Amino acid sequence: MSKIPELREHFSxxxxxxxxxxxxxxxxxxxxxxxxxxxxxxxxxxIQELIHEMIIAPxxxxxxxxxxxxxxxxxxxxxxxxxxxREHEQAxxxxxxxxxxxxxxxxxxxxxxxxxxxxxxxxxxxxxLERMIELQIEKAEKLETHPSLYSTLIDLYEPGATHEWLxxxxxxxxxxxxxxxxxxxxxxxxxxxSILKKHYDKEKQWKFSLEILKKLNFNFxxxxxxxxxxxxxxxxxxxxxRITTRIWENFLPACLFGAIxxxxxxxYEMNLMEEIHSTNLAMGTSMGMHEAMSRLHENILGRSxxxxxxxxxxxxxxxxxxxxxxxxxEFYRAINVVxxxxxxxxxxxxxxxxxxxxxxxxxxxxIENNLSVDEIPETWxxxxxxxxxxxxxxxxxxxxxDVHWSxxxxxxxxxxxxxxxxxxxxxxxxxxxxxxxxxxxxxxxYSILFTFLKENVFQYGKIFHPRELLIRxxxxxxxxxxxxxxxxxxxxxxxxx
Amino acid sequence: MSKIPELREHFSxxxxxxxxxxxxxxxxxxxxxxxxxxxxxxxxxxIQELIHEMIIAPxxxxxxxxxxxxxxxxxxxxxxxxxxxREHEQAxxxxxxxxxxxxxxxxxxxxxxxxxxxxxxxxxxxxxLERMIELQIEKAEKLETHPSLYSTLIDLYEPGATHEWLxxxxxxxxxxxxxxxxxxxxxxxxxxxSILKKHYDKEKQWKFSLEILKKLNFNFxxxxxxxxxxxxxxxxxxxxxRITTRIWENFLPACLFGAIxxxxxxxYEMNLMEEIHSTNLAMGTSMGMHEAMSRLHENILGRSxxxxxxxxxxxxxxxxxxxxxxxxxEFYRAINVVxxxxxxxxxxxxxxxxxxxxxxxxxxxxIENNLSVDEIPETWxxxxxxxxxxxxxxxxxxxxxDVHWSxxxxxxxxxxxxxxxxxxxxxxxxxxxxxxxxxxxxxxxYSILFTFLKENVFQYGKIFHPRELLIRxxxxxxxxxxxxxxxxxxxxxxxxx
Numbered sequence: 006m007s008k009i010p011e012l013r014e015h016f017s018x019x020x021x022x023x024x025x026x027x028x029x030x031x032x033x034x035x036x037x038x039x040x041x042x043x044x045x046x047x048x049x050x051x052i053q054e055l056i057h058e059m060i061i062a063p064x065x066x067x068x069x070x071x072x073x074x075x076x077x078x079x080x081x082x083x084x085x086x087x088x089x090x091r092e093h094e095q096a097x098x099x100x101x102x103x104x105x106x107x108x109x110x111x112x113x114x115x116x117x118x119x120x121x122x123x124x125x126x127x128x129x130x131x132x133x134l135e136r137m138i139e140l141q142i143e144k145a146e147k148l149e150t151h152p153s154l155y156s157t158l159i160d161l162y163e164p165g166a167t168h169e170w171l172x173x174x175x176x177x178x179x180x181x182x183x184x185x186x187x188x189x190x191x192x193x194x195x196x197x198x199s200i201l202k203k204h205y206d207k208e209k210q211w212k213f214s215l216e217i218l219k220k221l222n223f224n225f226x227x228x229x230x231x232x233x234x235x236x237x238x239x240x241x242x243x244x245x246x247r248i249t250t251r252i253w254e255n256f257l258p259a260c261l262f263g264a265i266x267x268x269x270x271x272x273y274e275m276n277l278m279e280e281i282h283s284t285n286l287a288m289g290t291s292m293g294m295h296e297a298m299s300r301l302h303e304n305i306l307g308r309s310x311x312x313x314x315x316x317x318x319x320x321x322x323x324x325x326x327x328x329x330x331x332x333x334x335e336f337y338r339a340i341n342v343v344x345x346x347x348x349x350x351x352x353x354x355x356x357x358x359x360x361x362x363x364x365x366x367x368x369x370x371x372i373e374n375n376l377s378v379d380e381i382p383e384t385w386x387x388x389x390x391x392x393x394x395x396x397x398x399x400x401x402x403x404x405x406x407d408v409h410w411s412x413x414x415x416x417x418x419x420x421x422x423x424x425x426x427x428x429x430x431x432x433x434x435x436x437x438x439x440x441x442x443x444x445x446x447x448x449x450x451y452s453i454l455f456t457f458l459k460e461n462v463f464q465y466g467k468i469f470h471p472r473e474l475l476i477r478x479x480x481x482x483x484x485x486x487x488x489x490x491x492x493x494x495x496x497x498x499x500x501x502x
Numbered sequence: 503m504s505k506i507p508e509l510r511e512h513f514s515x516x517x518x519x520x521x522x523x524x525x526x527x528x529x530x531x532x533x534x535x536x537x538x539x540x541x542x543x544x545x546x547x548x549i550q551e552l553i554h555e556m557i558i559a560p561x562x563x564x565x566x567x568x569x570x571x572x573x574x575x576x577x578x579x580x581x582x583x584x585x586x587x588r589e590h591e592q593a594x595x596x597x598x599x600x601x602x603x604x605x606x607x608x609x610x611x612x613x614x615x616x617x618x619x620x621x622x623x624x625x626x627x628x629x630x631l632e633r634m635i636e637l638q639i640e641k642a643e644k645l646e647t648h649p650s651l652y653s654t655l656i657d658l659y660e661p662g663a664t665h666e667w668l669x670x671x672x673x674x675x676x677x678x679x680x681x682x683x684x685x686x687x688x689x690x691x692x693x694x695x696s697i698l699k700k701h702y703d704k705e706k707q708w709k710f711s712l713e714i715l716k717k718l719n720f721n722f723x724x725x726x727x728x729x730x731x732x733x734x735x736x737x738x739x740x741x742x743x744r745i746t747t748r749i750w751e752n753f754l755p756a757c758l759f760g761a762i763x764x765x766x767x768x769x770y771e772m773n774l775m776e777e778i779h780s781t782n783l784a785m786g787t788s789m790g791m792h793e794a795m796s797r798l799h800e801n802i803l804g805r806s807x808x809x810x811x812x813x814x815x816x817x818x819x820x821x822x823x824x825x826x827x828x829x830x831x832e833f834y835r836a837i838n839v840v841x842x843x844x845x846x847x848x849x850x851x852x853x854x855x856x857x858x859x860x861x862x863x864x865x866x867x868x869i870e871n872n873l874s875v876d877e878i879p880e881t882w883x884x885x886x887x888x889x890x891x892x893x894x895x896x897x898x899x900x901x902x903x904d905v906h907w908s909x910x911x912x913x914x915x916x917x918x919x920x921x922x923x924x925x926x927x928x929x930x931x932x933x934x935x936x937x938x939x940x941x942x943x944x945x946x947x948y949s950i951l952f953t954f955l956k957e958n959v960f961q962y963g964k965i966f967h968p969r970e971l972l973i974r975x976x977x978x979x980x981x982x983x984x985x986x987x988x989x990x991x992x993x994x995x996x997x998x999x
Contacts, residue, residue, distance in 0.1 A: 024541065032738075037742060041738070042522065047518050047739070048525070051518050241538070242542060242544070245535060418929055
């Protein structure tokens with residue numbers, strides 16, 4: 006029995022409004038006719054207004070104050086209270102004017118960013134980016150959860166993470182990634198992915214992705230897969246989790262790994278313990294931990310040799326015209342090509358982290374006023390050369406490639422890399438506890454993997470903070486050497502090193 | 503410039519919440535996974551609560567009182583105020599306890615009705631139907647908009663209609679329908695619809711329906727068509743109107759006429775004048791007028807000879823295996839078979855009204871305590887024999903066939919027949935003003951029809967009450983003889999009378 010039923014109930018209403026927001030947003034991205042934007046925008050604005058009103062209502066303050074006086078709250082009550090306070094304080098500390106200004110700048114910024122990228126002209130985006138950085142600094146000053154402004158922003162996406170902590174981790178990671186990348190680039194035997202760029206029938210790609218989702222325990226009674234421009238996952242309720250993928254006729258990995266990646270996100274949201282359904286704990290604990298679940302599925306599982314022992318014969322029967330005589334071992338190498346490239350979202354497992362470190366270092370300077378917006382393109386290009394060995398020939402392939410800054414998402418990028426690090430550390434523990442895991446995966450049996458993640462990650466939602474959860478599972482704080490070992494153990498043999 | 507901008511704005515927020523409700527409902531009926539009902543139910547309950555709170559808020563009362571004091575409101579302001587008062591008074595007069603009791607009884611009643619129909623056992627449904635009738639009587643007593651209880655309920659669906667008015671109309675209609683039906687039944691030459699019951703590929707049926715929708719001015723930039731168990735139309739905003747149809751592989755009319763019927767509803771909602779977008783006038787003025795637009799499209803247009811002059815060659819090229827050598831004139835007759843049957847939703851244009859009159863007469867007795875629930879099945883069966891000449895062999899094919907009473911929709915059935923009457927009266931005026939209409943339709947040109955309906959019906963939304971609108975368009979109050987003439991002119995030749 007909860008000791009704070011009213012607080013739970015109040016935030017459960019707020020959560021219900023958030024689910025409604027997700028229904029409106031999902032429909033807009035997946036089903037809505039093109040000309041219906043205006044009507045939907047009014048609906049979304051109203052729901053956001055109602056959510057905000059409910060969070061800052063005097064009732065919220067009094068419920069929180071009453072809950073704080075109750076001694077010995079059990080685990081879930083304590084977490085409900087913690088999250089309620091966190092959300093309430095954020096909303097209270099941010100003046101309505103600032104929130105609106107950020108929304109407006111984000112909307113204008115998005116348009117300017119799109120045009121700038123299209124015309125390959127950073128100047129078009131520059132004034133809005135400048136304004137957005139000022140606003141983000143103001144936001145961090147108002148929130149004041151950490152002494153460092155950048156840490157305050159990071160904490161919004163990854164509770165408990167600070168920029169000092171990340172800096173320390175990324176410093177080590179950077180050294181190792183560059184070392185491994187150099188080794189792979191000098192390797193005599195590199196994989197070739199041209200087989201993936203042949204023509205693959207769309208309908209068959211779709212069916213194959215559904216077959217994999219079913220096997221991976223995606224629950225079609227509580228979810229569905231659709232198509233959209235960019236793959237994403239959304240919880241329309243605790244029992245309605247939807248994912249999207251896209252299909253490229255001339256690039257097999259787009260649909261396939263898009264689906265597996267989003268499946269990882271969906272499994273997290275689909276397997277919350279029933280007691281926290283519809284509470285303010287009913288979602289993944291952080292962006293980083295969420296990304297860990299998607300990358301564990303996409304990369305550690307989906308791009309592993311064992312996974313394809315089971316699936317390659319099936320894939321061959323879907324596409325005999327290309328794959329009937331193409332060896333499984335070469336297919337495995339093809340989906341694991343490592344090659345420095347300019348675009349983050351197309352990066353492989355080794356170079357991906359370097360793209361993130363570049364953005365992390367830039368964001369830190371921008372938020373702490375050590376870099377002017379004028380200097381961004383050149384600094385970006387220099388860092389790209391330093392980290393990846395290649396310099397973008399223009400800003401569209403450089404600083405203008407990502408949408409995040411136009412939307413005001415400063416402090417978000419690091420969570421992508423945290424995902425890789427969490428995933429490999431959790432996977433190392435899982436392997437230690439279950440040495441028979443690779444054998445099971447070879448047979449298309451994901452029960453050990455699924456049960457382990459459900460018991461240790463999924464079910465808890467936001468009950469534990471991500472670092473706390475990681476330590477509970479693996480017995481140690483974040484340690485990038487697990488990821489480094491994982492990369493070496495996987496990619497050296499692929500390159501005959 | 504509106505003189506009551508705040509009242510408009512307040513009810514526009516309420517309208518936005520109603521659109522959100524429609525998004526939640528549409529998604530549930532069309533896309534939502536089966537196992538997600540619980541989460542969606544919480545969202546729908548919350549939105550309904552918010553709508554109710556906003557309607558009964560003290561702010562609403564004071565805005566209405568202020569608006570009432572303003573002299574010389576222009577047309578739209580006056581209608582906004584009228585609808586605001588109507589909705590506010592309804593909400594104020596109905597005690598929350600009664601509303602909840604009806605909702606609960608409706609939910610239990612729906613289950614009981616489903617089981618009763620499945621098991622063909624009226625007794626299972628009886629206690630809940632009894633309770634629902636008591637509650638509807640209580641509701642009418644509280645609302646007290648008319649001296650007669652049944653009129654009060656009818657007015658909820660058809661503002662301005664009373665049971666005396668309907669009784670008078672239905673009395674005439676009944677006489678004529680029975681006369682026409684008798685003539686058709688005794689005709690020597692009856693159409694045969696077996697051609698419609700062959701196997702028609704689903705994908706092709708779907709494509710053909712889309713082709714027709716486009717031609718009929720369904721705006722795919724502000725709408726879409728999907729599949730669902732029962733066809734329906736829903737406005738997800740003023741610029742997002744969606745329809746559904748169903749496809750039966752062995753019955754061509756299901757998809758085809760389902761789509762055309764819903765298209766009529768959709769055109770109404772898609773063509774409101776921009777000034778009333780998102781106001782409380784942004785929807786069809788009544789169930790009857792809505793049904794008029796759908797039936798005008800489905801029956802008067804879609805089952806006409808002229809319509810198929812244009813479409814039959816196209817339909818033949820979709821399904822040459824059945825239609826290549828099947829004459830157009832026989833196809834036209836096949837889609838216009840008249841035959842008394844037990845099930846209302848499958849009834850033809852002539853017998854449909856008799857099904858409605860049966861329900862109207864029963865409802866009147868039930869609401870005015872002149873019939874006990876025990877007596878319903880027998881009375882139903884007797885009336886069926888009197889009106890249609892056939893007696894249901896069991897209650898599943900009789901009193902248990904419709905969902906309406908289980909949901910508490912007493913007073914709704916008459917609007918279906920009003921739809922037919924409005925449609926033929928409006929169509930008669932249209933034909934008088936535009937004698938070239940049939941010729942245009944033969945050429946697949948619906949511009950006269952569309953423009954006439956847009957200018958005279960669609961654009962006004964709820965600005966005018968249905969009877970007012972009818973008189974504005976046709977110059978006379980509702981006159982069933984237009985429908986009677988339409989039926990005679992159409993069905994006598996089909997039967998070589």
